[in-house]
Amino acid sequence: MKMAMAMAGLYKRVLPSPPAVDFASSDGKQLFIEAIQNGTMEGFYRLISYFQTQSEPAYCGLASLSMVLNALAIDPGRKWKGPWRWFDESMLDCCEPLEKVKEKGISFGKLVCLAHCAGAKVQAFRTNQSFLDDFRKFVVRCSTSDDCHIISSYHRATFKQTGTGHFSPIGGYHAGRDMALILDVARFKYPPHWVPLRLLWEAMESVDEATRQCRGFLLISRPHRDPGLLYTLSCKHESWVKVAKYLMDDVPNLVKTDDVKDVHKVLSVVFSSLPSHFGEFIKWIAEVRRREDGSQNLSLEENGRLSLKFVAMVQNFCLGRLVLQRGIAVRKPVLDA
Secondary structure, eight states: OHHHHTOOOOOOOOOOOTEEEETTSSHHHHHHHHHTTOOTTHHHHHHHOOOOOOOTOOOOHHHHHHHHHHHTTTSSSSSSSSTBBOOOOGGSSSSOHHHHHHHHHHOHHHHHHHHHTTTTTEEEEGGGGGGGHHHHHHHHHHHHHHSEEEEEEGGGGGGOSSSSEEEEEEEEEEETTEEEEEEOOOOTOOOOEEHHHHHHHHHHEEEEHTTTEEEEEEEEEOOSSSOGGGSOOOOOHHHHHHHHHHIIIHHHHTOOOOTTOOHHHHHHHHSSSSSHHHHHHHHHHHOOEEEEEEEOOHHHHHHHHHHHHHHIIIIIIHHHHHHHTTTOOSSSSSOOO
């Protein structure tokens, strides 16, 4: 009885082949060798150096993103453990509470938000807004260099695999057979495997039942500037929770009046109605910065810069969406979260 209880549970799955080709199989190895010879495995080396298994059954998006961020050598700007700065799934909590991700996973739009907040340059493409040929060009681009990587959002059923929606990075490409290498972060379930690119596109064309939108892919690369300080802070801190509540609950009511008809008016109304605890929020940000860089005091210029970064964040990620909902034209695009 004790032995039966100890053996309960699942140990991996058999990879349905076809359509997938196991990376470690004879055919998979041959595809790998030929792709190396053709120069379409350049992005593989950095990705495989940081390849990780998702720590929770629903953490495929977080594992894929932290893997790619580390492969791109993007500094998270805050400590992971001990003195080390390193991207880990537990640090990707600024766009969706980890408890919710652990329970239900993360949507395509929220993963895009996370990538932006982590300091990466992100281009997001849903399949109803792009084409197979475009996808192939991006796969080739990231397979022939190591300065960008692709995370694919697809439905496993297309490959006869168990499960539903899934995220994983693309590790390489075989031009002759038009196949992509999926570095499946659910390594407890399936190993890395090659799949026909056209079939992967079909898997991405499926509609996410939770959002009613098509899946797609993220093209992620290093930014040309350092990430903003606010993007490195935990959303669990009390100061951030209070400000977030103001943005989500109070701001929509503030901009409902007919007098608010342009971006400048929106900003004026919002910032003239800031809650009393907003000052504590700025002080908290400054304290985090002081602890991280070892400085004892922040200059007036630095304090001002922190405030401006908050304003930019609000305009880009919060107010922009509200303005669009009211039909007011804005110049900057907002995330589809």
